Amino acid sequence: xxxxxxxxxxxxxxxxxxxxxxxxxxxxxxxxxxxxxxxxxxxxxxxxxxxxxxxxxxxxxxxxxxxxxxxxxxxxxxxxxxxxxxxxxxxxxxxxxxxxxxxxxxxxxxxxxxxxxxxxxxxxxxxxxxxxxxxxxxxxxxxxxxxxxxxxxxxxxxxxxxxxxxxxxxxxxxxxxxxxxxxxxxxxxxxxxxxxxxxxxxxxxxxxxxxxxxxxxxxxxxxxxxxxxxxxxxxxxxxxxxxxxxxxxxxxxxxxxxxxxxxxxxxxxxxxxxxxxxxxxxxxxxxxxxxxxxxx
Numbered sequence: 038x039x040x041x042x043x044x045x046x047x048x049x050x051x052x053x054x055x056x057x058x059x060x061x062x063x064x065x066x067x068x069x070x071x072x073x074x075x076x077x078x079x080x081x082x083x084x085x086x087x088x089x090x091x092x093x094x095x096x097x098x099x100x101x102x103x104x105x106x107x108x109x110x111x112x113x114x115x116x117x118x119x120x121x122x123x124x125x126x127x128x129x130x131x132x133x134x135x136x137x138x139x140x141x142x143x144x145x146x147x148x149x150x151x152x153x154x155x156x157x158x159x160x161x162x163x164x165x166x167x168x169x170x171x172x173x174x175x176x177x178x179x180x181x182x183x184x185x186x187x188x189x190x191x192x193x194x195x196x197x198x199x200x201x202x203x204x205x206x207x208x209x210x211x212x213x214x215x216x217x218x219x220x221x222x223x224x225x226x227x228x229x230x231x232x233x234x235x236x237x238x239x240x241x242x243x244x245x246x247x248x249x250x251x252x253x254x255x256x257x258x259x260x261x262x263x264x265x266x267x268x269x270x271x272x273x274x275x276x277x278x279x280x281x282x283x284x285x286x287x288x289x290x291x292x293x294x295x296x297x298x299x300x301x302x303x304x305x306x307x308x309x310x311x312x313x314x315x316x317x318x319x320x321x322x323x324x325x326x327x328x329x330x331x332x333x
Contacts, residue, residue: 096235096268097308099211100332103237104313107205113212114158114199121166122193128163165214166194168234169227176236180259181267183250185223185241192220199231213237222247228332235268238332245326248289257285261304264315264331272307284319288329292321 094102102108122129170192176182186192196217203210212231217224228238243250265273283291284300291298299320306313321327 093232094209094211096230096233096237097270097306097313099213099230100237100268100306100315101308101311101313102202102204102211104315104332109203109205111201111203112198113201114214120194121163122191123166123170124191125188126167128166130159130163162194162197165216165229165234169216169218169229169236172229172234172236176263176267179263179267180252180255180257181263182239183241183252183257185225186220190220192218195219195224196226239330240333241329243327245289245292245321245323248327249286250288250329252286257282260285264304265306268306270306270308274305276304281317284317285329288319288321288327292323292327297322 120130173182173185177184194216197215199212199214201210201212214229214231215227216229217226219225222243224242226240227236229236241250261273261276264270280300281302284302288298297320299318301316301318303314303316306315315332316330318330318333319328
């Protein structure tokens with residue numbers, strides 16, 4: 038009887054040993070096949086998008102990183118030969134390198150986005166021009182910018198590029214795009230948040246004698262508080278001393294008086310208990326014209 042029991046249990050034991058040895062490997066191979074059949078790239082992209090959404094930065098946080106962070110910068114996007122101009126809210130696309138904002142529209146080569154080799158890129162930048170023009174009008178209304186162009190002026194996009202910034206400490210990233218706008222008597226370089234289309238920085242240029250800048254009847258007294266509200270900051274230092282007033286309103290007069298002019302101040306903002314200083318700078322030279330720079 039004992040021998041029979043031994044004969045019965047011995048094969049069972051051998052089967053258990055074999056299963057213990059071979060089964061994990063079999064299960065692992067089966068799991069590998071499941072993973073290989075799964076669209077891993079799609080899952081990875083979705084997880085990255087979910088992570089990006091959870092780590093999305095506010096405009097003030099991006100400004101703090103741009104001013105004080107340890108960032109890496111990568112140029113993204115592609116170049117395009119198609120140029121753009123906007124008049125009365127209507128966008129004109131053309132391929133010629135020669136036309137300017139003053140060129141007769143009949144001389145433009147009308148180009149529909151779908152007819153170009155980089156249709157998607159053109160469509161994106163056309164949308165950005167429209168959004169930035171709306172942002173500029175809003176900033177003019179609240180006193181963050183002087184009066185620049187009317188709705189009837191033809192504003193031309195003459196330069197553009199895009200960049201990805203990566204915070205080396207947290208690996209959180211965000212995109213900004215740069216554009217150059219021109220319409221007499223001003224040209225303007227802009228840095229814009231790629232997510233919200235909020236303007237983060239600008240350089241405004243004009244010819245000496247074509248100013249002073251028109252800030253309206255109250256002058257530039259609302260400049261700092263307007264940018265505080267526009268960016269969503271918590272606080273800003275209250276200032277409107279003579280030096281800062283001259284930077285915003287008196288560049289032309291100082292240049293004519295002294296033959297040249299330059300001045301710089303920092304405007305301190307507070308967000309989430311942290312302070313960030315944004316530089317405001319203006320200069321003028323008889324041979325080069327005038328410039329006002331904000332957060333450049």
